[in-house]
Amino acid sequence: DAGVIQSPRHEVTEMGQEVTLRCKLISGHNSLFWYRQTMMRGLELLIYFNNNVPIDDSGMPEDRFSAKMPNASFSTLKIQPSEPRDSAVYFCASSLGSLSGANVLTFGAGSRLTVL
């Protein structure tokens, strides 16, 4: 398996533009997590899905952020309109979750977003 695949790896855009980040899960994994890494806040959870269903989006900073999981293997994170403070590295992670087991996440390589 190629692991969790994220695209684009780097994106530079201007304030006000729409940004779409993409993530392909590991085959067979049923949970999907979007994290954001910044110097100030470290790795913070934005939203997570179990079996394509959004479970907790309380980490999404504002209504400008939205995430979808149209099928079991793919997710998008959209920022519209983007602002300079959204500049960060966005990580997608997947896992084979269970109701009783520990959740070991496998991360993608990240998408570095710069909003000018």
Add this chain to the structure above:
Amino acid sequence: DQQVKQNSPSLSVQEGRISILNCDYTNSMFDYFLWYKKYPAEGPTFLISISSIKDKNEDGRFTVFLNKSAKHLSLHIVPSQPGDSAVYFCAAGVRGNTPLVFGKGTRLSVIA
């Protein structure tokens, strides 16, 4: 309020010596803990974990210690190698397919 804290942003250690990375947590519901390692321009990769029913787990040069009463865990790397230079994240979770909570990370530099 941070539930997982790594109070040392950085640590420098000489090659061959022991590296000790520390982590504190506040949520007593956490029942398993993990360490992730991250190289520049890559995603975090799983390194080692420990269940709350244990106080030590060892995997080669890496050992994680858990002190539940102090809500503290540490990662020991012996002997440290230059290739260990990376950012190390401590993470904690509750069994039942819930997300991991991460600390801010500690940057380890192993000097040859």
